[in-house]
Amino acid sequence: MSATFRYRFLAVLLFCFCLLPFLNCNTRPVGFDLIGSIPEEESIELPPDTIDSYAKFIPLSTAPYLLLGKDNQYESRILLKFALKDSALDSVTAVHLILYPQGSYPQKFLCYPCSTDWSGSGVTWRMTDSLNQWVNPGGDYWHLLLCEGSLVKDSTVLQLNRDYLPTLVRHSYGIILLPVDTGFTTIVSLEKTSSSPRIVFSYLNGKKRTYYPTEDTHIVDSTNLGIYPEEILVGSSVAFRTYIHFSLESIPPAATVTRAELKFKPLTVYRREDTIRLGVHRLTESYRTKGKYARFAPTAAGITRYVPLDTDTVVHLEITSLVQEWVSRPDSSPNYGLLLTAEPEWLKPFRIKIFRSGPNSPKLKISYLYPPEDRFSR
Amino acid sequence: MIFNKLLHFTFCILLTFPNLKVCPTFAQSFFNPLGLGEVVGPGFARSNALGSPSALSPINPGFFLNLSKTNFNISLLTGGTIGRQSNNNRAIGAVRPLSLSGGVPLPTRTKILVGIEQRFGQDFNLWSESLSNTTRYHIIGRGGIYSLNAGVAQSFLSRYCIGAQFHQIWGGSKEEWQFHSGDGSIGADTIEVLYSGTTTRIGLSVSLPHSEVGTLQLALCYDPPLNLTARRFKHIHGVVTDSIRSYSIKLPHTVALGAVTDALGEARINLGVELRPWSGAKIDGKELGYRNVWRWCIGIEYELLPNHPLRAGYSMGNWYCESKFSPKPISEKGVHLGTSVPITNFGALDVAGELLFRKGATSAGPLGETAARLILTLSYQEIWAKRTRRWGY
Numbered sequence: 001m002s003a004t005f006r007y008r009f010l011a012v013l014l015f016c017f018c019l020l021p022f023l024n025c026n027t028r029p030v031g032f033d034l035i036g037s038i039p040e041e042e043s044i045e046l047p048p049d050t051i052d053s054y055a056k057f058i059p060l061s062t063a064p065y066l067l068l069g070k071d072n073q074y075e076s077r078i079l080l081k082f083a084l085k086d087s088a089l090d091s092v093t094a095v096h097l098i099l100y101p102q103g104s105y106p107q108k109f110l111c112y113p114c115s116t117d118w119s120g121s122g123v124t125w126r127m128t129d130s131l132n133q134w135v136n137p138g139g140d141y142w143h144l145l146l147c148e149g150s151l152v153k154d155s156t157v158l159q160l161n162r163d164y165l166p167t168l169v170r171h172s173y174g175i176i177l178l179p180v181d182t183g184f185t186t187i188v189s190l191e192k193t194s195s196s197p198r199i200v201f202s203y204l205n206g207k208k209r210t211y212y213p214t215e216d217t218h219i220v221d222s223t224n225l226g227i228y229p230e231e232i233l234v235g236s237s238v239a240f241r242t243y244i245h246f247s248l249e250s251i252p253p254a255a256t257v258t259r260a261e262l263k264f265k266p267l268t269v270y271r272r273e274d275t276i277r278l279g280v281h282r283l284t285e286s287y288r289t290k291g292k293y294a295r296f297a298p299t300a301a302g303i304t305r306y307v308p309l310d311t312d313t314v315v316h317l318e319i320t321s322l323v324q325e326w327v328s329r330p331d332s333s334p335n336y337g338l339l340l341t342a343e344p345e346w347l348k349p350f351r352i353k354i355f356r357s358g359p360n361s362p363k364l365k366i367s368y369l370y371p372p373e374d375r376f377s378r
Numbered sequence: 379m380i381f382n383k384l385l386h387f388t389f390c391i392l393l394t395f396p397n398l399k400v401c402p403t404f405a406q407s408f409f410n411p412l413g414l415g416e417v418v419g420p421g422f423a424r425s426n427a428l429g430s431p432s433a434l435s436p437i438n439p440g441f442f443l444n445l446s447k448t449n450f451n452i453s454l455l456t457g458g459t460i461g462r463q464s465n466n467n468r469a470i471g472a473v474r475p476l477s478l479s480g481g482v483p484l485p486t487r488t489k490i491l492v493g494i495e496q497r498f499g500q501d502f503n504l505w506s507e508s509l510s511n512t513t514r515y516h517i518i519g520r521g522g523i524y525s526l527n528a529g530v531a532q533s534f535l536s537r538y539c540i541g542a543q544f545h546q547i548w549g550g551s552k553e554e555w556q557f558h559s560g561d562g563s564i565g566a567d568t569i570e571v572l573y574s575g576t577t578t579r580i581g582l583s584v585s586l587p588h589s590e591v592g593t594l595q596l597a598l599c600y601d602p603p604l605n606l607t608a609r610r611f612k613h614i615h616g617v618v619t620d621s622i623r624s625y626s627i628k629l630p631h632t633v634a635l636g637a638v639t640d641a642l643g644e645a646r647i648n649l650g651v652e653l654r655p656w657s658g659a660k661i662d663g664k665e666l667g668y669r670n671v672w673r674w675c676i677g678i679e680y681e682l683l684p685n686h687p688l689r690a691g692y693s694m695g696n697w698y699c700e701s702k703f704s705p706k707p708i709s710e711k712g713v714h715l716g717t718s719v720p721i722t723n724f725g726a727l728d729v730a731g732e733l734l735f736r737k738g739a740t741s742a743g744p745l746g747e748t749a750a751r752l753i754l755t756l757s758y759q760e761i762w763a764k765r766t767r768r769w770g771y
Contacts, residue, residue, distance in 0.1 A: 027505040028466035031408030033742040036702040258513045372555045374569045
């Protein structure tokens, strides 16, 4: 038996044994019953102790599309802002507005120059930015009709009234598109550079200059709705938000929450989305003292989506981590309640009704475990 | 060449076999959640190959008949365990250092002894059945109870040796209770236990020369009752709660006896017995419900080739603890094999392989496990001539 043979034999033997811990690691319950006492899982279904709802106009500039249209419940207008150059306007022979619709619905619209400045990050149906209001809700504009047209498939090219060009360039803050007919369509926003809206100036010398929007958004109104104040709603475009609070005092602080699920059966009132997406956010301030101005975590604690094909759709939102935080760290994460919203809220308009009470009302089902015992106590 | 091919083949199997899940599951025994865990034997390959007779191993401070050499041992354990219960099989494994010991002789036929040894192992890894539709427990236990020891051995008349060793007990275990749902891990509670205590181990051995049937050596190792303090901390979801608690554990004494003889010529026979009368073990004054158990082993060492002793052993015994729901003891039988590979001008590499068969009754039916272990001990032995010059006698 040579020394080399012996050492190699040992090396292989050691190598094979070292591999043992890495092999065949299944998770079958072998030997688990040797643990004497296992904390049992308990479940509880809580009804909300407070539920409330409010509506809020929200900026929609983060939406990846621009919505234009109206019906008996909603109206959506489009605002576009361009950095047009105030030079050689006399040599401009034609001005064209080019839009790229996403749908095939032939929506008629009117185009006016805006008379009040607005900010894309804060503009809503009521507000020009986060601080100032429109004089006329829905946008202030010069009653100078730049163009009138209809969105057609692929692209729409409209010639703007050249007579109002100086006003458009020098005294306006972009343009506003107002829907004429009932129905909705969308156009591509500035996010997609290749097909974003644009204005093209044609000059006497044959040259052309293209302007792309510096800001764009759509603003949505739902003020014509006959909503009862006690109605509990969740919706998008005009944000309908529902505040729900559950008392968690019955859950022991040391418990491990294995599953917490908010469930309810909503009634779809209105929708322009095939799939409804909902999110639930943790409130970081007390709704009881601050009302609709109470802040909430921007990231949803739970998200769900469903297609409301029938009336039996039960919505489930899993919020295990959030409930665990509330239960085990009530000092650093106080339970101010939940805010149920559309997720995201710039989705095309939809509105669902949530029942305050009864079998379809929201319930929070919590499954939890008590802490385990050590090896000497179990 | 054949070994290179074998290594290559093993790698290929691991990487290409479609149903083989490769992930670490470090644990020693499925029975380790019970009591203080598995009693760890001497932890030296030479002893393990002979059935782990404690009294005839370096952990016995009185078993140093040749006290004239500086020696040093370090051991590594690697092994895998397959558990079987109710048509379920599961494999776990562990790689870890096992023990460390050393001795330095003094001119007065005295030897200073130091070492680290593991007394109890508490590594386990268990999965539950589903608690409800989706949730499962996954409990991972880590740690054990160790002792840091220092002592002295004294030889008399070249036939007797007596030794005493002070043991500072320390160690800790950490049990992580994870709760798994279909979406992944939900949370984890952690239970930590820190152990401390002191004890003094006493050892004795005697060599009885016999001209006709060879030499007989007898050894005794006595561990007096051990008082352990265990401090428990609970971390609920990462937050230390107020559930800190101290336990006072009293473990009765342990006696180990051993005998080795070369009456069969070149074959040395080793016999070992361990007694653990632990039915009186208490925690905070209450009985723990442990058993009085004993363990015996027999081993044979034979030099098939010069400087290549072949060792084999057999052992059997019961665990001191049992399942709460079943009064039947956990039985353990072991087959041990080993050899030594001499290392020139250094000492030897001792190798031992063990197959342990354990069986216990639980509320869910019998649980059996087969543990395969490889123990490697790098053993340094000072060369007599060098030491003579150093000490000058």
